[in-house]
Each structure stands twice: as structure tokens, then as C-alpha cells.
Amino acid sequence: MRITKEHDDRKKEILDTAERLFLVSGYEKCTVNDVINSVGIAKGTFYHYFKTKEEVLDSIVSRYREKVVSRAIGVLMVDDISSEEKLMRVFMAMQITNQIDTGKFSDIHKSGNALLHKKFLNQIIIAMAPILVKIVENGIEKGVWSCRFPLQYMQILLASSLTLTDEGIFGLDADSQLKVMGALISLLEKMLNVTEGSLVKIYLKGQEQ
């Protein structure tokens, strides 16, 4: 069989480089020439691996989405923790994914890049809303919660948290962002009709570590 290892290596190399450059200077400002010069390849090579510049962006966003989703699935399968714990872990995993791992995406919200943000938001909401809904419905079945609009509430939660914590859009300082996060958790309690403070408690516990 054909050996595609080198092909994938090269492709990953282009993706990694483009990702780094997109996050530093923004997708629009970063040119294809910047990418190929940084990788050390020619134009033709770049377009052998990717049809367009935007396809590179799409790949980067998809790769990130896959990482977030697989992590969430991992939490989902842990079955010796409460629904509250599970929901908060998944929600928080999304937020802190930036810091852990390679740290590459720590600036994803700082890019001030409209297209990147739009694609990112779109993919994350479409992929994550059903997962969060599953947890919510599980909690409802157990009788610990009640919720009239699970899907809509989770969409609202995702859209607002991802938008408001994007520094490229509002440039909120760290303190304001923390306030928004606190408000979001308290809102989540209202969404699920749980006693005030029960989720915040888990949130603060998670923040400490």
C-alpha cells in the first residue's frame, strides 16, 4: 500500500505553521506567502495540499472542534459523578482548553479575527449543544433538574459565553470576563431550576486547581 505518512506530516506542518501565524497576526493579514516562507515550501506545494487559503482555516477550526468534542465525550463517559459535576466539567473544559495542551489556542479569542471567530463559534455550538443537552436531559430524567428549553438554553449559553469572552470583539478585561462567567453560571442554575449557588460552588472549586 501507498505510504501516506510523509504526506500527512507535511500537511500537519503547514497546518501548525498557519495556525500559529493566523493567531499572531490574524487570518486576513497573514498571507499565503507568509505561511510558505515560514514553512519553507513553494506556492505550488501549498496548493497541492490545500485547495484554498480558507480551507486551511477550516481545517484548523475543525481540528480544534474535534479536540474539544473528544474531551467532552470523555467527561460524558465518566459515570461516577453527579450531573451537576458533569455539566460543569464539560462547560469548563471548553474554557480552559486554551491554557492546557500546547497552549497554541490561548490567543484564539484575542485575534480580533472576524472570520475565524465566526467559524469557531459555528462549529462549537453545532457540536457542543447536543452534548450539553444530553447531560441536561439525563439530569432531568434523574429528577434533579427541570428545564423547558434544553436545546435553546444550551445554544444561548454557548453563544453568549463564546462571544463575550472573545477579546477580539469586546476587549473586556479579565475582571469583567470573570463577572460574565459568574453571571453565566448563575443563569445556568436558573435554567435548570437548581438551588442558587450549587453550580457556582462546583465552578469555584474547579477554578482553584
Next chain:
Amino acid sequence: MRITKEHDDRKKEILDTAERLFLVSGYEKCTVNDVINSVGIAKGTFYHYFKTKEEVLDSIVSRYREKVVSRAIGVLMVDDISSEEKLMRVFMAMQITNQIDTGKFSDIHKSGNALLHKKFLNQIIIAMAPILVKIVENGIEKGVWSCRFPLQYMQILLASSLTLTDEGIFGLDADSQLKVMGALISLLEKMLNVTEGSLVKIYLKGQEQ
């Protein structure tokens, strides 16, 4: 042929034309040549009035924001209606501004235009959140509501409603959008600790007309 016009008239003519074209084909796809051909002016004239293409976009968004804000201020000053009524009117005025008036902006959410959406979202949240907070605080003083995070809640409300009803981002059908709107109103009731259904009632009454 040389047709000269008053400065402000010409500027408005360029803005109106660009606005129309941006909303039809999107900001990125619409070229400066498209605009000048449609207006019937030369390149130099366009750049006599605007420094860059993006400056035109900024002007269009600002103009729209001013319209929404002035309308909200109008509602704010009506003082023979309840806080509930006032809040809902302002919130709904934002949504339906698209249909009324010239109808120009009816497609603003369909453009699928990342930069337009980002600038729009940014301006509207920054301008409208304080106005909504004012109404909320007024209701709190009257003793009809209570709310721990007025500013954060209004930011969340604005960010999620504007993002999720943007067809360019999620392409939700009309039915799904209505569900999201319903969920948002019910969430607003929870935010303000009012009895369930009291705001939805006003919302539905407003929808009928």
C-alpha cells in the same frame, strides 16, 4: 460627464449604495468598483469621501446603531407604561427594526458576512446594554424585580439573541429562531425573578400586531 453634488448628499449617496450592495452580496465580495459603478463616480471620488473600504462599513454600522439607539431612547422616555412593557418594547424594537422603515436591513442577518456581523454586534451591545440596564435598575427600584447581575445579564441577552438569530452564522430556520426567542424571553423572566409567563404575554401581544 461631470456631475457635482453637495458634500453630504454625495456622501450619503455612496453610503446608501454601498449599504445596499454589501447586504446583497456581502462586504468581502462587493468591490469598490462595484460601488463606484453603481453610484456613477470615479475611484478618486470614492476615496475623496472615505479613507478605506472598511471606513464605509464602519459608517454604515454606526448609522444603524444610531437609529436603534434613538428608537430605544424614545421608548425609554415614555413614562406611562410599566417597566415590563418598556423592557420588552426596547428589546423587540431591536428585532423588528429590520422589517420596518426602509426595509434595507431586513437581510442584515442573512449576509453571511463575518466582519459586518462582528462590527454590528460590537456596536449594538456596547450601546444597548447600558440602556437595558437602566430599565432593569428602574424596575428594581420600584421593587417589581430583583437581579444580581444586571449588566452581565443584559450583555448575555444581547450577545445570544443577535448571534443566534443571525442566519449567516447558524442558518436556523424561522421556526427554530422563534423557539430561541421564546427561550430568551423565558430566560429574561428568570433573570429578573418575575413570575413565569408575564413577559411572554407582552411578547406575544406585541407579535400579533
Next chain:
DNA sequence: ATTTTTAGACCGACAGTCGGTCTAAATTAT
């Protein structure tokens, strides 16, 4: 020998520039 990968010269479309023209009103000279 055939396919895959690499190379970089090349292309058209684009945003933005530049030197200059035209016109009407304000200013000065007759």
C-alpha cells in the same frame, strides 16, 4: 515508467494612490 511531490514564474483582480481637471464662489482690480 508512472505517479506524487516540489518548485517558482506567472496571472487577474483587488484596494488604494496620484497628478491633475473642472467649476463655482470669493476676492481683487479696473
Next chain:
DNA sequence: ATAATTTAGACCGACTGTCGGTCTAAAAAT
């Protein structure tokens, strides 16, 4: 008052540099 001159700024379109993307052919791998 009327004519000549200056000035402000609206207007023009050929031109430039940059960018995403294409093309053809050489090099390398199989």
C-alpha cells in the same frame, strides 16, 4: 458695478503594489 484672478474642493481615471490562486515542468519516490 463689472471684469479678472484666486481659491476650495468635487471629481476623474490611469496607475501601482499586493494578494490569492494557476500553470507547467523538473525532481523524487515507487
